[in-house]
Amino acid sequence: TKITDHIRNANGKPIFSIEVIPPVKGDTLKNLLDNIEPLMEFKPPFIDVTYHREEYIERPLPDGTIQKIVTRKRPGTVGICSAIMHKFGVDPVPHVLCGGFTREETEDFLIDLHYLGIDNVLVLRGDPAKPFNTFKPKENGYSYASELVEQVANMNKGVYLHEEDTALSPSDFCVGVAGYPEKHFEAADHEIDFQYLKQKIDKGADYIVTQMFFDNQKYFTFVEKCRQAGINVPIIPGLKPLSTRKQLQVLPRIFHLQMPQDLVTAVEVCENDQQARQVGIEWCIQQCRELIAAGAPVLHFYTMGKADNIAKIAKEVF
Numbered sequence: 273t274k275i276t277d278h279i280r281n282a283n284g285k286p287i288f289s290i291e292v293i294p295p296v297k298g299d300t301l302k303n304l305l306d307n308i309e310p311l312m313e314f315k316p317p318f319i320d321v322t323y324h325r326e327e328y329i330e331r332p333l334p335d336g337t338i339q340k341i342v343t344r345k346r347p348g349t350v351g352i353c354s355a356i357m358h359k360f361g362v363d364p365v366p367h368v369l370c371g372g373f374t375r376e377e378t379e380d381f382l383i384d385l386h387y388l389g390i391d392n393v394l395v396l397r398g399d400p401a402k403p404f405n406t407f408k409p410k411e412n413g414y415s416y417a418s419e420l421v422e423q424v425a426n427m428n429k430g431v432y433l434h435e436e437d438t439a440l441s442p443s444d445f446c447v448g449v450a451g452y453p454e455k456h457f458e459a460a461d462h463e464i465d466f467q468y469l470k471q472k473i474d475k476g477a478d479y480i481v482t483q484m485f486f487d488n489q490k491y492f493t494f495v496e497k498c499r500q501a502g503i504n505v506p507i508i509p510g511l512k513p514l515s516t517r518k519q520l521q522v523l524p525r526i527f528h529l530q531m532p533q534d535l536v537t538a539v540e541v542c543e544n545d546q547q548a549r550q551v552g553i554e555w556c557i558q559q560c561r562e563l564i565a566a567g568a569p570v571l572h573f574y575t576m577g578k579a580d581n582i583a584k585i586a587k588e589v590f
């Protein structure tokens with residue numbers, strides 16, 4: 273089932289959903305599935321599964337050579353999607369990246385997803401691979417998510433790469449894209465970022481999921497500007513409960529967002545992470561209540577490997 277149909281079928285009732293991250297290389301799937309199982313009580317109709325390509329740092333050695341150290345590679349997105357579908361009967365939403373792939377590899381990947389009966393994809397460019405500061409596409413890959421949206425939209429019309437035959441069987445993916453209430457960090461200003469978001473929708477994206485934010489006003493303003501710009505697709509707020517004191521600094525740095533002063537003040541007086549976590553949970557509950565009252569179609573939680581605080585929030589909110 274498509275995300276847009278899930279939203280339509282909910283008839284205005286807010287939907288609970290989550291994003292999970294594949295385990296690090298060599299870890300087992302069991303931990304991930306056990307971790308999210310308690311959240312099934314809140315009946316998520318879909319679960320996003322992120323995709324992470326290999327990243328590395330270069331360390332100069334005394335002999336002048338450079339050692340390449342792989343720092344992050346979390347394969348397994350497709351397998352996890354399949355497991356989620358079979359174990360929980362929930363629609364998985366694999367993230368599909370521009371970075372690290374040629375368009376041919378992407379086509380093959382999408383064909384696999386289609387064969388598996390996966391109806392939804394979240395299309396993303398991907399971050400610059402460490403140690404670089406700027407994004408570099410793979411040769412014959414894409415520089416922007418909008419180009420990949422166009423490829424999926426073409427496949428949905430039965431138009432594949434390098435095929436003359438136009439009578440090929442089409443896929444039928446519902447396509448999500450990312451939106452940034454606090455602006456994407458590379459965009460010179462909000463207006464430009466907005467134009468490119470609009471481009472992703474014009475090329476065929478069906479819904480938007482936002483980067484996490486802690487100040488609902490940022491989301492409300494973002495939605496308002498989208499509507500003024502003629503973007504009429506559902507805009508799903510992405511939420512992450514703050515869970516340690518350190519995250520006050522870490523999350524703004526990684527995700528390019530601002531922490532509201534009231535939250536900063538409340539966390540700063542905490543004596544330990546347990547207290548900070550409780551403040552984070554309560555803050556998120558308030559955010560959820562306000563978002564639901566304002567008609568947000570879905571509350572989408574970034575688990576980042578932790579599900580127990582999200583269960584506490586969902587218990588209060590759903």
Ligand code: FAD
Pocket residue numbers: 321322323324325367369395396397398399400415416417418450451456457458459464465466468472481482483484510
């Ligand atoms: P784009 O929409 O391509 O935009 C990237 C930048 O380029 C923006 O600054 C935009 O303004 C600009 N731009 C867009 N089009 C053009 C154009 N035609 N000309 C000039 N500039 C342009 N990363 C992962 O690696 N794996 C994941 O699973 C993952 N999941 C995510 C899920 C969500 C909900 C979000 C919000 C982010 C996720 N990310 C993930 C991070 C994402 O890959 C980064 O934020 C990335 O830097 C931008 O991706 P995008 O799809 O928004 O890029």
